[in-house]
Amino acid sequence: MSADGPSPPGMMQDQSTCTWADQAFCRDCGLDAELTCRWDRRVLVGFFLAYLPFMVTGWTGLVLAGLASGWWWPLIAYGVFHAGFFPFLEIRILCSHCPYYSEPGLVLHCLVNHGMPKIWRYRPGPMNFAENVLLELAFLFFGLWPIVIQAAGLLSPAVDPGGSGILYWWATLFVALATLASLISFGYYVVTRHCPRCVNFSCLLNRVPRDLVDEYLLNNPVMRRAWEEAGYRLENPEGQGTD
Secondary structure (H helix, E strand, O other): OOOOOOOOOOOOOOOOOHHHOOHHHHOOOOHHHOOOOOOOHHHHHHHHHHHHHHHHHHHHHHHHHHHHHOOOHHHHHHHHHHHHHHHHHHHHHOHHHOHHHHOOOOEOOOOOOOOOEOOOOOOOOOOOHHHHHHHHHHHHHHHHHHHHHHHHHOOOHHHOOOOOOHHHHHHHHHHHHHHHHHHHHHHHHHHHHHHHHOOOOOOOOOOOOHHHHHHHHHOOHHHHHHHHHOOOOOOOOOOOOOO
16 A cells, blocks of 8 residues: 555554554555555545545536525535534544544544544444434435435426526536436445445445454454444454464
8 A cells, every 4th residue: 555645653552553553564464455444645536536526516506506596505504514514423423433533643534534623532443323324314415415406406497498597407407417427426436446445344335344354353452342342243253264
């Protein structure tokens, strides 16, 4: 993995994970070939390049809906959601359980929410059911809200395709279809490229195989203990036969 990025704080501390250990700690491991368990600028850039089309079309569509129908509250609601969810709620229910969050310091260095403030303590145990439900509801709102509002905007008299608003109607239709296509593309990227390698194992979207989860936990006793206290059981607790 690339060494370009934040300098790791050294070997593991009481609350740290091997994700932030010295690179020498990984010499005989090999998990970085299967997991994104080390900070890599290329992965972060790839994620945001996949997200960029949906971001542009989603916000553009909300602005078009506002211009065409006077519905500015959906745009405001979406902005409030972004301001409240990503820096605060998502950091608490999702990120604070992630190995990347174990790095000492007040700023999160990770492969998605890079640069967010770490206002919550690190929680090495898995996410609970309520946290996963909140996360899934938030993800649904994040993805579907622009599309729902754009679809509703097509029914507004101000964008009637048979009246003076025909240009607004076609522009809104084009952007709505582009938003839907970009959401599907982004979702496909996340599910097929990101989630199968992500070390935040307890997220409902995570697709890392069980044997790799166990191997990572065997390398991280603090995280392993927290997971076992939450009821998780390693299939091979002694690590016999693992690389």
